[in-house]
Amino acid sequence: MPTPEADDRPRLTDRLANGAFLAVMGLARLLPYRRRIPLVGWVFAHILGPVAGWTRRARRNLAQAMPELDAAERARIARGVLDNAGRSLAEIYAGDAFTDRIRSSDPLTGPGLAALEEAARSDRPVILACAHFGNYDAMRAALAGRGWPVGALFRPMNNAAFNSHYIPAMRAIAEPIFPRGRAGIAAMLKFLRGGGMLALGFDQFAREGEVLRFFDLPSRTVLTPAELALRHEALLVPISGRRLPNGLDFTVHVGEPIPHSTPPEMMQALNDDLEAMIRATPEQWFWVHRRWKQYD
Structure with missing residues (x-):
């Protein structure tokens, strides 16, 4: 029987996914804020989004809710959606660089x-x-x-x-x-x-x-x-x-x-x-x- 400590331990797949995320964020933090935020957005829009199926789902939802858009426009918006998501996550992890920028303005x-x-x-x-x-x-x-x-x-x-x-x-x-x-x-x-x-x-x-x-x-x-x-x-x-x-x-x-x-x-x-x-x-x-x- 597994011990209670083993039951509480994250699954291997979760640990691997978390490790990959921390690696991306760790590398991004080597860059200044103005370059880091768009870089993480680009990674989400052009790599993680397509691989995870998020881009496809965004296009499908857009086709359902805004059928007047053509395929090229839905693809453009979907890339923007993932870019914004990546930027937002990078901003959460930017700490004072993010909050000070917001509060000063x-x-x-x-x-x-x-x-x-x-x-x-x-x-x-x-x-x-x-x-x-x-x-x-x-x-x-x-x-x-x-x-x-x-x-x-x-x-x-x-x-x-x-x-x-x-x-x-x-x-x-x-x-x-x-x-x-x-x-x-x-x-x-x-x-x-x-x-x-x-x-x-x-x-x-x-x-x-x-x-x-x-x-x-x-x-x-x-x-x-x-x-x-x-x-x-x-x-x-x-x-x-x-x-x-x-x-x-x-x-x-x-x-x-x-x-x-x-x-x-x-x-x-x-x-x-x-x-x-x-x-x-x-x-x-x-x-x-x-x-x-x-x-x-």
Whole structure:
């Protein structure tokens, strides 16, 4: 029988994948920031994405959601998607070089910023509705740079070896972060009730979610952000860290707060807002997710 220590040890395949990732990041860190970030983006777009099948899945999702695009345009966007993903991951591991760059520019903007500032002054709870667009952590770094209490719920990766360095890298950008699970949810709710700003994703397939519309396709959408906003009288605002054309800097766009109504109506408003943002710059959304997988 294996010992408990052996049971807790990451699988060999996980250790190998983690080792390969650390090797790429270790080599990239030998370069200055301005060269490192685009290099990792290139590796994801031209090597890892095609090998892992991510590029193919992105093209398939694009064909389903935006059939007006031709094959060449879908291929171009898919490369951009993987480039952005690689850049984002390199930025998470860049530590102070990333967070200092964000905070020194104070990139917060948008029609909902005044409402967010008022919520911070009055300690009103806030649900930050965010998607896998641009770089999610640019938003956390920018809010923390203002001295605002920003927390986030996250799901640990299946690869335990990867979590051993990924979670500390996330914590270094802003705290607190709450792992999914009973203890994490309890701590998250206490943080929110105390006037915290809680980042919650809403753009992935949710098996128990409500069937709403996204790109005019039925897609199961989580209702939790709206439900928590209603339950705790919290502001619900869409927010995104949008990558600028230079590939290294961001604006953090705060959208108009979503009016309180019913959870499905509120989440449909968020879906519509996200769709408009994606249509403007489709390469910044993570098209690799199987957002419509129940209808594949």
